[in-house]
Amino acid sequence: MVVSVxxxxxxxxxxxxxxxxxxxxxxxxxxxxxxxxLTVEIPPADAGRLADLPSLxxxxxxxxxxxxxxxxKTLPDGRAVVKIAASHQGLxxxxxxxxxxxxxxxxxxxxxx
Numbered sequence: 001m002v003v004s005v006x007x008x009x010x011x012x013x014x015x016x017x018x019x020x021x022x023x024x025x026x027x028x029x030x031x032x033x034x035x036x037x038l039t040v041e042i043p044p045a046d047a048g049r050l051a052d053l054p055s056l057x058x059x060x061x062x063x064x065x066x067x068x069x070x071x072x073k074t075l076p077d078g079r080a081v082v083k084i085a086a087s088h089q090g091l092x093x094x095x096x097x098x099x100x101x102x103x104x105x106x107x108x109x110x111x112x113x
Contacts, residue, residue, distance in 0.1 A: 037106065
């Protein structure tokens, strides 16, 4: 089956190395987004209240303050957590830079925000 789509812009959710080396998209000029993910424990008193929390994309209007909040999750030990991701979009990273990024704890400045 072949599907054609026409759009002014598109977001591709792919693996980090999608457009490098001998991959099908290596010849495309694609930007990379990196995400610093925080896992935040929710107090038991709030866990029930946030049980139906959907995924949220927050764009407060301040540059660099956008973030993504994933639904509440209960860990095997019973603790409730949400994951909050701060993003850097539009980066032009080499394979070595992407590899180095995955070996870090993320961006401490983004995590602080």
